[in-house]
Each structure stands twice: as C-alpha cells, then as structure tokens.
Amino acid sequence: MKGKTENEEEGAKGVVSLEELKKKMADFAKEREWDQFHTPRNLLLAMVGEVGELSEIFQWKGEVPRGLPDWEEKEKQHLGEELSDVLLYLVRLSDICGIDLGNAVLRKLELNAIKYPVNLCKGSSKKLTLLSKSTTTTTTSTSENGVINDGE
Numbered sequence: 189m190k191g192k193t194e195n196e197e198e199g200a201k202g203v204v205s206l207e208e209l210k211k212k213m214a215d216f217a218k219e220r221e222w223d224q225f226h227t228p229r230n231l232l233l234a235m236v237g238e239v240g241e242l243s244e245i246f247q248w249k250g251e252v253p254r255g256l257p258d259w260e261e262k263e264k265q266h267l268g269e270e271l272s273d274v275l276l277y278l279v280r281l282s283d284i285c286g287i288d289l290g291n292a293v294l295r296k297l298e299l300n301a302i303k304y305p306v307n308l309c310k311g312s313s314k315k316l317t318l319l320s321k322s323t324t325t326t327t328t329s330t331s332e333n334g335v336i337n338d339g340e
C-alpha cells in the first residue's frame with residue numbers, strides 16, 4: 189500500500205493549524221503564479237462552487253446517520269476532499285481579505301455562547317427571538333439577540 193504523504197502524516201497527528209493551511213495555500217498559489225487569480229471575489233465563487241460539489245454528495249440521499257456507517261470508503265474519501273476544498277478556499281479567502289481567521293473564529297465562538305446561553309437553549313433547537321423576548325422583562329443580557337425565529 190502507498191505510504192502516507194508528509195501532509196497526511198501531519199493530519200494523522202491531528203496537528204494541522206489554520207496558520208499552516210494559510211501558508212500552504214499561499215505557497216501553492218505563489219509557485220503557480222496564481223496570486224493574480226486569487227482575488228476575493230474569485231475565491232468566494234470558487235468556495236461556493238465547492239459547497240455545491242459537497243452538497244451533491246448528499247443530494248437525494250435523504251437524511252443519513254451520523255458517522256455515515258453505510259457509506260463506502262471511496263465515498264467518504266470523496267467527502268473529505270470536498271470538505272477540504274471548502275476549507276482551503278475559506279482559509280485563502282480570509283487571508284486575501286486580511287482577516288485573521290483563527291482570531292475571528294474564536295471570537296465568534298464566544299459570541300455564540302453569549303447569544304445562546306445554555307440555560308435558555310439546552311435541548312431546544314429554537315432560535316432565540318421568542319425565547320429572548322420572553323425573558324427580556326427579567327433578563328437584559330439576552331435582549332440584543334435579534335435572531336430570526338425559525339417558526340418551530
């Protein structure tokens with residue numbers, strides 16, 4: 189069987205970082221003189237295209253169980269490839285836009301935790317408009333959670 193590539197070895201150790209991916213994509217583009225094509229709009233469209241390819245994998249299958257137990261290895265590998273394309277374009281788009289994705293994503297996680305406090309959300313998939321409205325009279329910490337209700 190073919191041995192693992194250097195990149196696969198890194199991935200197997202679970203040590204891949206956004207910073208590394210950013211650098212690898214920058215090197216990849218530079219070597220090919222593709223910086224000229226990696227503009228924000230082009231990258232955004234490329235990423236959306238890859239989201240489409242990712243969606244195609246699930247298209248018409250109906251809901252599938254977590255872990256995809258019935259999928260063939262080849263199909264799972266394909267899924268991994270499309271997920272990677274989306275991530276790589278996202279990382280590259282962030283870089284080209286001058287956004288520190290690592291910082292941005294950690295900040296967003298904190299904002300999410302504030303917006304969806306455990307005591308209000310536990311076990312519920314509702315968005316918060318109604319929940320927060322019903323508590324604004326007693327709680328002010330969630331009063332700015334202007335999320336659209338999903339009608340559940």
Ligand SMILES: Nc1ccn([C@H]2C[C@H](O)[C@@H](COP(=O)(O)OP(=O)(O)OP(=O)(O)O)O2)c(=O)n1
Nearest residue numbers: 213216217222225238241270272273274276277
């Ligand atoms: N101008 C480009 C073209 C490709 N890539 C990189 C990022 C993606 O990870 C991958 C996308 O390559 P393809 O456009 O060939 O897309 P797929 O790999 O999905 O192949 P296909 O669309 O044939 O299924 O290559 C890139 O950075 N810049």
